[in-house]
Amino acid sequence: WCRFVFDACKDLTLIILMVAAAISLTLGMATEGVKEGWYEGGSIFLAVFLVILVTATSDYRQSLQFQHLNEEKQNIQVEVLRGGKRFRTSIFDLVVGDVVPLNIGDQVPADGILISGHSLAIDESSMTGESKTVHKDQKAPFLMSGCKVADGYGSMLVTGVGINTEWGQLMANLSEDNGEETPLQVRLNGVATFIGMVGLSVAGVVLGVLAIRYFTGHTKNPDGTVQFRAGTTGLKQGFMGAIRILTIAVTIVVVAVPEGLPLAVTLTLAYSMRKMMLDKALVRRLSSCETMGSATTICSDKTGTLTLNKMTVVEAHFIGTRLDPCDD
Numbered sequence: 001w002c003r004f005v006f007d008a009c010k011d012l013t014l015i016i017l018m019v020a021a022a023i024s025l026t027l028g029m030a031t032e033g034v035k036e037g038w039y040e041g042g043s044i045f046l047a048v049f050l051v052i053l054v055t056a057t058s059d060y061r062q063s064l065q066f067q068h069l070n071e072e073k074q075n076i077q078v079e080v081l082r083g084g085k086r087f088r089t090s091i092f093d094l095v096v097g098d099v100v101p102l103n104i105g106d107q108v109p110a111d112g113i114l115i116s117g118h119s120l121a122i123d124e125s126s127m128t129g130e131s132k133t134v135h136k137d138q139k140a141p142f143l144m145s146g147c148k149v150a151d152g153y154g155s156m157l158v159t160g161v162g163i164n165t166e167w168g169q170l171m172a173n174l175s176e177d178n179g180e181e182t183p184l185q186v187r188l189n190g191v192a193t194f195i196g197m198v199g200l201s202v203a204g205v206v207l208g209v210l211a212i213r214y215f216t217g218h219t220k221n222p223d224g225t226v227q228f229r230a231g232t233t234g235l236k237q238g239f240m241g242a243i244r245i246l247t248i249a250v251t252i253v254v255v256a257v258p259e260g261l262p263l264a265v266t267l268t269l270a271y272s273m274r275k276m277m278l279d280k281a282l283v284r285r286l287s288s289c290e291t292m293g294s295a296t297t298i299c300s301d302k303t304g305t306l307t308l309n310k311m312t313v314v315e316a317h318f319i320g321t322r323l324d325p326c327d328d
Contacts, residue, residue: 004056013192020254098158111165114141117154184290199256207249
């Protein structure tokens with residue numbers, strides 16, 4: 001849960017709001033006292049806290065459910081020959097050296113080598129994307145986990161389990177988070193940056209104008225007296241006047257950044273997630289809802305493999321010599 005909280009805190013809008021809240025809280029308590037000065041900064045901190053709490057809790061609960069469902073789905077019971085004894089065990093308890101019998105409809109539980117068999121045909125579409133079955137014999141004995149037995153029967157010797165299988169390596173690469181921002185995050189960060197720059201610019205102009213007016217004696221009290229006179233106004237009084245001007249500038253920045261926007265977006269996505277769960281669609285992360293909502297066209301070929309439709313040079317050979325690297 002703490003990791004999800006940390007991930008939620010990385011949002012640019014929330015970072016800007018936290019900095020603005022800290023400055024607002026400090027200046028508010030310095031100018032208006034502890035009892036009255038904490039309202040503005042405290043309310044922003046509360047809004048940020050709610051956003052982080054809702055995002056982290058939703059992502060954490062969905063992650064737990066996703067993990068539980070995955071474990072239930074993948075916990076297949078297989079027959080295994082180990083130490084001369086035949087018994088049934090979970091696919092998670094297989095070790096290298098086990099002998100596993102395979103029949104039609106079985107899933108290959110781990111990477112291995114075919115020991116014996118008859119007319120064994122394997123559907124490797126989950127690994128290669130090709131729907132054509134591959135026949136296995138002594139010339140082509142290698143079996144990959146995650147594939148299905150389409151025909152025949154046989155026995156395999158387990159040579160790799162877990163992350164050390166071809167399927168495990170593929171899933172490890174797919175599950176890596178590349179840190180890419182979702183379309184909504186990009187737009188929100190752009191809005192936050194733009195508003196922040198405009199707010200800072202206006203605050204800077206206001207700060208400069210008010211400071212010049214104050215220190216040149218043009219700023220007056222409600223009763224008409226001048227607030228600052230060079231040589232006669234005390235140091236403490238002059239300092240407090242400067243703090244009031246700085247507070248006005250900071251208030252402009254704080255008011256410019258909409259603290260309710262991240263909360264509104266988070267609550268909307270959380271509501272979308274709950275609605276999708278009612279339709280039996282489990283979403284692992286909040287941001288996935290709006291990512292899928294932003295998709296306009298999904299292109300797939302007949303095997304359901306998502307591709308970029310771009311050819312890429314993997315290896316280059318010139319008169320028997322392998323070119324490395326082959327970027328050019």
